[in-house]
Amino acid sequence: MTSARLYGPKGWALLGAFAAFVFVVMPIFNLYVPQESSFHMSTYWVTLLGKILCYAIVAVAMDLVWGYAGILSLGHGLFFALGGYAFGMYLMRQIGSDGQYRQPMPDFMVFLDWKEFPWHWWNSDSFWWCAMLAVVVPGLLAYVFGYFAFRSRVKGVYFSIITQALTFAAMLAFFRNAMGFGGNNGFTDFRRILDIPIATPQMRMILCATSALLLIGVLLLGRWLVTSKFGRVLAAIRDAEARVMFCGYDTMYYKLFVWTLSAVICGIAGALYVPQVGIINPSEMSPANSIEIAIWVAVGGRGSLAGAALGAGLVNGAKSFFTQNYPEYWLFFLGAIFIAITLFLPQGVLGLVNRFRKS
Amino acid sequence: MNKGRFGGPFHMRTLITIVFALLSSGALSQEGKDIEKLAFGESDEKIEAIAALVASGTPKAAEVLQALADGELYTAGKRVLMVKGDTATDAVTGEKIASVPDEKEDITVNNRLRRELGAALAALKLISPQVEVRRSSVKELLNSAEPAMLPLVRKALAAESDPQIKAMLGQIAAALELRSEDRAARLAAVKKLADSNNASTKTLLLGFLNEEKDEELKSEARKSLSAIEGRLAWGERLGVIFTSVSLGSILLLAALGLAITYGLMGVINMAHGELIMIGAYATYVTQNLFKGSAHFDWYLIAAIPVAFLVSALVGMALERSVIRWLYGRPLETLLSTWGISLILIQAVRTIFGAQNVQVENPAFMSGGVEILTGIVLPWSRIVIIGFALFVLLGIWLLLNKTRLGLFVRGVTQNRDMASCVGVPTARVDTWAFGLGSGIAGLAGCALSQIGNVGPDLGQSYIVDSFMVVVLGGVGQLAGTVYAALGLGFANKLLEAWQGAVLAKIAVLIFIIIFIQKRPQGMFALKGRAVES
Numbered sequence: 001m002t003s004a005r006l007y008g009p010k011g012w013a014l015l016g017a018f019a020a021f022v023f024v025v026m027p028i029f030n031l032y033v034p035q036e037s038s039f040h041m042s043t044y045w046v047t048l049l050g051k052i053l054c055y056a057i058v059a060v061a062m063d064l065v066w067g068y069a070g071i072l073s074l075g076h077g078l079f080f081a082l083g084g085y086a087f088g089m090y091l092m093r094q095i096g097s098d099g100q101y102r103q104p105m106p107d108f109m110v111f112l113d114w115k116e117f118p119w120h121w122w123n124s125d126s127f128w129w130c131a132m133l134a135v136v137v138p139g140l141l142a143y144v145f146g147y148f149a150f151r152s153r154v155k156g157v158y159f160s161i162i163t164q165a166l167t168f169a170a171m172l173a174f175f176r177n178a179m180g181f182g183g184n185n186g187f188t189d190f191r192r193i194l195d196i197p198i199a200t201p202q203m204r205m206i207l208c209a210t211s212a213l214l215l216i217g218v219l220l221l222g223r224w225l226v227t228s229k230f231g232r233v234l235a236a237i238r239d240a241e242a243r244v245m246f247c248g249y250d251t252m253y254y255k256l257f258v259w260t261l262s263a264v265i266c267g268i269a270g271a272l273y274v275p276q277v278g279i280i281n282p283s284e285m286s287p288a289n290s291i292e293i294a295i296w297v298a299v300g301g302r303g304s305l306a307g308a309a310l311g312a313g314l315v316n317g318a319k320s321f322f323t324q325n326y327p328e329y330w331l332f333f334l335g336a337i338f339i340a341i342t343l344f345l346p347q348g349v350l351g352l353v354n355r356f357r358k359s
Numbered sequence: 360m361n362k363g364r365f366g367g368p369f370h371m372r373t374l375i376t377i378v379f380a381l382l383s384s385g386a387l388s389q390e391g392k393d394i395e396k397l398a399f400g401e402s403d404e405k406i407e408a409i410a411a412l413v414a415s416g417t418p419k420a421a422e423v424l425q426a427l428a429d430g431e432l433y434t435a436g437k438r439v440l441m442v443k444g445d446t447a448t449d450a451v452t453g454e455k456i457a458s459v460p461d462e463k464e465d466i467t468v469n470n471r472l473r474r475e476l477g478a479a480l481a482a483l484k485l486i487s488p489q490v491e492v493r494r495s496s497v498k499e500l501l502n503s504a505e506p507a508m509l510p511l512v513r514k515a516l517a518a519e520s521d522p523q524i525k526a527m528l529g530q531i532a533a534a535l536e537l538r539s540e541d542r543a544a545r546l547a548a549v550k551k552l553a554d555s556n557n558a559s560t561k562t563l564l565l566g567f568l569n570e571e572k573d574e575e576l577k578s579e580a581r582k583s584l585s586a587i588e589g590r591l592a593w594g595e596r597l598g599v600i601f602t603s604v605s606l607g608s609i610l611l612l613a614a615l616g617l618a619i620t621y622g623l624m625g626v627i628n629m630a631h632g633e634l635i636m637i638g639a640y641a642t643y644v645t646q647n648l649f650k651g652s653a654h655f656d657w658y659l660i661a662a663i664p665v666a667f668l669v670s671a672l673v674g675m676a677l678e679r680s681v682i683r684w685l686y687g688r689p690l691e692t693l694l695s696t697w698g699i700s701l702i703l704i705q706a707v708r709t710i711f712g713a714q715n716v717q718v719e720n721p722a723f724m725s726g727g728v729e730i731l732t733g734i735v736l737p738w739s740r741i742v743i744i745g746f747a748l749f750v751l752l753g754i755w756l757l758l759n760k761t762r763l764g765l766f767v768r769g770v771t772q773n774r775d776m777a778s779c780v781g782v783p784t785a786r787v788d789t790w791a792f793g794l795g796s797g798i799a800g801l802a803g804c805a806l807s808q809i810g811n812v813g814p815d816l817g818q819s820y821i822v823d824s825f826m827v828v829v830l831g832g833v834g835q836l837a838g839t840v841y842a843a844l845g846l847g848f849a850n851k852l853l854e855a856w857q858g859a860v861l862a863k864i865a866v867l868i869f870i871i872i873f874i875q876k877r878p879q880g881m882f883a884l885k886g887r888a889v890e891s
Contacts, residue, residue, distance in 0.1 A: 072690045145871075152875040157627055157689045161825050162871045168822050169867035172860050287822065291629075291697050298694060331705035338698020342691040343684055 006223050011306075015216065022049075022212040027205055043201045047276055050208030052316045053215050054273040056309035059296040060218050061265035063308035066297055068226050069258050070238030071155070075163030076266055077290035078170050079138035083267030084274040084284065085174075086137050088187035089121060090130035091198075091275060095191050107189070108182040118180040127194060134271035135264055142263030143256065150252045150259070155241070164287045174282035186281025187274070198275055211272050215309060218265055222305045225258075234258060295334070298341045301348030311348060390415060391451040394423055398432065398439040398450070398466055406475050413479045414510045421483040423450050428476050433463040475505070482508045485515035485528070493519070497527045502559050509535045530555050537567050546576055553583035556594070561587055598734045599851055605740040607847025608747035611840060612805055613820045614827035615754060616798035618839040621828050624771070624791055626682055627693040630700035631824060632817025634796045637673055638666035638803020639812045640707060643716050656721035659808070666804035667797040673703075674796020678789050686788070700817070708814045715813035724808060743805050750801055755836060757794070767791045826870050832879055 007015065026049075029041040058080055065071045092106040099107040105114065123129045145166065149159060177183040190198050197203065225231055236244045237251050244251050274280045283289070292315075300311020315337065322330035345352055390412070397408040412420035426432040426441045432450065433440045439450040440463060447456040468476065481503070484496035493515075504512065512532045519525040533551035536544045549567070552560055564584045571577050613635060620628045628634075642662040649658035677699060685692040720739055727737040758764035766787045769777040778784045806816065827846060831838030846866060853862035 072693070148872075148875045152878055154874055154878050157693065158829065158874060158878055160690065160693065161829055162874050164822065165826060165867045165871055169864045169871075172864050172867075176860055288818075291694070294694060295698075328705070328709065331701045335698040335700070335702035335705070338701070339681055339695045342695040342698075343681065346691070 083270030087271035138267030301350030611843035632821035634799035638800030670800025671797030
């Protein structure tokens, strides 16, 4: 019964096909087909897919707040980056004494001539502690920020603009060396996770598969949430908040819950993203990055979680293609998508597909 | 060559020189000796000689020292020569020498000597007949006077007629007399220095306090010191106020256009920063057209309407093609205008290149007004403050005194009703959007004078200008003005205290908190609607 509510037979089939591809087909062609063979799938593609899967998770999280609760956040890049930084601390500690200066401290601290770890690096050599931070820090920030914003009924464009101000302020803060997060270089040069070398095909595959697993999990959780009674209230808030309030619902806690959940999901995605791309720096928090997240969702189709994931894949696939082949046209293309989607495809690509299916 | 009966001109000339030298060594003895010491002496002797020459203050001393500084003073055998082009003059006797001897040697001027020489020349300019020369010389000497110059400074002080220069000369003399042997002279000097506006006087007095034994003098010095410190602190405060107003005026210019498009029309225009950038590039192109012409300085005047029109046209084109389809859907407007901004940035990058372009200040905007020593208000900033006021006045007149302004206000207050009474709302939207964009262009024209002009120019102002509008409240010009000035002050005061980055972060966080308290800004329009 529950399964029927989550997805129809076609939906489950698609999800299963995706899982089969990532968990079975890719490992076989990447790890077991020899490199000389023309069927071999290079690790480059595995890493690229893993990266895009992380973006897709962020897109789903964004869709939960924007598509279903009508809250457009222009600061989701902040939660993503915070998760990345939290887990990045652990990765920095795992470098050990293999850095350029051959010191047990991370290179940037040696460079700044710091003798001790700052307080927020406490216990950062523990995997579980940092993994927990990647969840708790974005969640806590989102909770506090959301509590005050929703309590004062800041909404619509005002909310968007203050989230943008928030991520901009955080970016400026993280650019400072004194923050203890590596200044504008951020964290890079990772070597190991759990003492296992990071740059091996096996580890890349594991990270990619973990991202896929998380994406599937987030899709199911999100779907369960939005098809529940809670989801219906959310949609009602999106469409007419005042009426929902007059009906006796305290809309603030609905919004706060979905907002915090969304931030937590972003944090986890960030934590998975950082070991795969091998770097995290404050430019991840730039307002431009956060706006791009919104366009992934808009391209795929607002109000459809799978659509948001699809949109992240399409836009980032296009980005990889353009930046490699025609770097000077990428911004033209991205700008044109922004305009075309908002003008002609308010329901995104999925909306287009549905329209064709109906006619 | 005609060799005469007296053994040829060479002997004759040598004879004359010897006689002349004998005569002159009596008459010019001291100055001549100094010049010779300057030419042949060791480093220390040379410096003594410079001091002696400065103290004498004769035109000839000035001439010789200038020649030394210009590398025109040579030694040839026992003689000191000033060589200008093909003519040589004996520096001691002043006698003209027909041909420049081949075997002449440079006088080496090391760094220490060069420094002394520079100060000495400045001191000698103190007695120049031209006021401007004296003024610049006095300014140079304020921080570099040497005790040996005291006689000359006194001489100049007695002769000086310009009150401002005279005051500065008095300061220099007092600073030098601090080291005098005479107690009365020191006392007078300490008292005199209380009038100083110069930061270096503070260090001077602190040093004096350390060395002086006399208690009465010491307490006088402390009094003078606190007087100077008080005045310097005021100068600093004035400086902070000025930079705050200046930043406020820049924010105001950047945000005024947005106040119209967002505040009055409710359109979130994320491409606003790029319209500013286009205005700056329009200024750049205008400047290039004026390059090489004799009226180059006037390019800025021409650039003002150009920047306005170009940005306004781009803005109107955007409104007609994209934004009009999205009225009433602010979040979609936000995204599509962001897309527009990306396209505009890349287009400018393709046309003008990714590098910053050079926009030169016209001559009348370089330099500044010095209110106290060390605190200079640059003309460019002053002009921009004036320009912001001018633009503000223009907008106010346009909105309140013209038909278009009436329509814009009408559409803002009640679109349907305005439409019913015959206001062409669609056309008013286009014009208003064009106006907002044109003002962004004016902001770009102003910003090109104080910052880098590059494709990313707009990105750095977009967050700031939104903050101003949001803080000021929607639909209110006055709110925008207060918010811009307030943010300017908040930024600069915090910056003086905690550094630029932390100041910026603090201001952003303040705005975030402020919006929680007053979601509609400082100056919200009163209304009864539950939802906007």
